[in-house]
Amino acid sequence: MSADRPYHHGDLRRAVLAAAVEAINEGGLARLSLRDVARRSGVTHTAPAHHFGDKTGMLTALATEGFDLLADELSAHPPGPDNLLEAGVTYVRFAVENRAHFEVMFRPDLHNPHDQALAAARDRAGDLLARAVVAAAHPAPGPQTEVASVAAWSLVHGFATLWLAGALPEELSEDLQGSARSVARLLFPPASPDGDAPSRPADASPGGPAAD
Amino acid sequence: MSADRPYHHGDLRRAVLAAAVEAINEGGLARLSLRDVARRSGVTHTAPAHHFGDKTGMLTALATEGFDLLADELSAHPPGPDNLLEAGVTYVRFAVENRAHFEVMFRPDLHNPHDQALAAARDRAGDLLARAVVAAAHPAPGPQTEVASVAAWSLVHGFATLWLAGALPEELSEDLQGSARSVARLLFPPASPDGDAPSRPADASPGGPAAD
DNA sequence: AGAGGGAACTTTCCGCTGGTAAGATTACAG
DNA sequence: CTGTAATCTTACCAGCGGAAAGTTCCCTCT
Structure with a gap:
């Protein structure tokens, strides 16, 4: 923060995680380096390594932060019969707006498998x-x-993952949330306003009951 | 292969791709190294680098091989009104049985974006x-x-991805294809509105107790 | 046959990476 | 004010991907 860096950073954890997000957004997860993150944070590369144990520990902390952020966003929508759709859209929006976190969250080969904070955060989001x-x-x-x-979960996760991979048609990107909503509606039609109560989660087949 | 290696390997491309799959299966994609692949192939690390241009080129070739394999498997099932479900199950099975390929296929940050063979193979699988x-x-x-x-696509891709990430309940792994079929049935009930194959999603419980 | 050219592979070297060990600096409790 | 623990640095290591130049071999052309 300040021009004359004190010997003790003061908030290294926050600085490193923010720098990691920045680095991933710029260069991709595959090219993320501990030394680059340290450079962006104004410390030597052994500082984050020591703080988080190793690079895996740093990514574990980043994944934990991601699951917490996701759980926070999901919590913002009160559960209700009509809100499954919005929860799905929220999931997709989270993935797109927090690409760096999202990519790390589902790469367990980059995590410390014994980390309890990660497991807790993941369970919280999963329960929601x-x-x-x-x-x-x-x-x-x-x-x-x-x-x-x-x-x-598979539907919205697949949609988000495929979009992040650039595998979905470009037109979808123009209204990504709208597209996500359309896709999710196929699996979970919302409680119909005309009084046709959905008795099971899916009653739409492709091109079948869809009146278009 | 033979004890006295000739100066020219003879089938380096195939050997390298097979070694890469082996290395990814053993140590994970994140820890894949060109030098390890070269060691497994009995050549120096510059041999695959020269053959494929660079590490990215090698992974691009691996992704291309993956899309070709997927397209081959999808082609084995003739398209028909009831075969969408089987195509989805095939997709999931491919992902699980060819984990190394699958993980590389959807990581465009590891690909050469100008590779035409990759684009062709990807389009072939996508069209199918x-x-x-x-x-x-x-x-x-x-x-x-x-x-x-x-x-x-999102549904089966998400299912496969989440399972590979170890995010799905363990019980699913006991009958993964059956679980995939149950999940896919929710989106595409096989029953046509006109009559035959009156199988209901409600009959497709994986046998586990109710969750909440 | 035998020579030339080019492809396949090796050797050597470079800067960068993550991790370890040991030392410097600071905060803080007694 | 002193000692101790935590934080961060310095110095070093082996392994990594890539570039450049050299070596070996295949294959065609005459």
Whole structure:
């Protein structure tokens, strides 16, 4: 922060994680280097290494921060029968707006597998997602609820991942959230305003019931 | 292969790609090194670098091989109204059985973006997937078909990716293809509106207890 | 056959990387 | 005010990807 850097940084953890996000956004996760992150933070490369144990520890902390951020955003939407769709859109938006975090979150080969903070943050986000499905899909949760939960997660995760990989058609990017909503609607049609109560999470087939 | 290695390897390309798959399976993509691949192939590290241009070129070739393998597997299932589900299961199975290829295929930051062989292989696989959706759309493909295609791809891609990341419940791994089929059925119920194959998603419980 | 040219591979070297060990600086408790 | 622990630096190491130049071999042309 200040021009004359004191020997002790003061908030190295925050500075390093922010620098890591910056570096990933600029050069990609594959080219992320501890030394570059340290340079951006104004310290030598052994400072973050010592603080986080090693590079893996730093990425574990970044993934933990990501799961916490995701859980915070999911919490902003109160669970309800109509909010599964919005939870899905939130998931996609989070992935796109926090690309660096998101890419690290689902690369367990870059994590310290024994890190408890990571596991806690991941569980918190996972519970929020599962709860959104339970609240939306059925009047009463049944044996299909877990399948529906995996399906919902898979759909939005796949959509986000494919978009980040540049694999989806370019037109989608013009209204990414709208596209995400359209895709999610295929799996979980919202509670219909005309009174047609959805008895199961999916009653749309491609080009079938879709009146277009 | 033989004890007395000739100066010219003879089939370096194949040997290197196979060694790369082996190395990724053993140590993960993040720790893949050109020198290790070269060692496994019995050459110096500059041999694959020269053959493929650089490390990125090697991974581009690996991704291309992956898309070709995927397209081959998808081609094995003739497109039909009931085969979208099987195409999805094939996608998931491919990802799990060819983890190394799959991980490289969707990491464009590791590819040479100007490689035409990669683009061709990717398009071939993409067309086969899209065609499976079109063939399943009844009665006729409509404006929703592209959305359905993205949704189908997202669902199976997300399922495969999450499983590879170890993010899905462990029980799913016991019958991964069955679980994939159950999940895919939620998005595309095989029953046509007109009559046959009256299988319901509610019958497709993976056998696990209800979740909440 | 045998010579030339080019492809395949090696040798050598470079700067950069992550990790370790030991030393310097600072905060803080007693 | 003193000792100790935490924080960060300096110095060093082996391994990495890539560039440049040299060596070996294949293959065609005469």
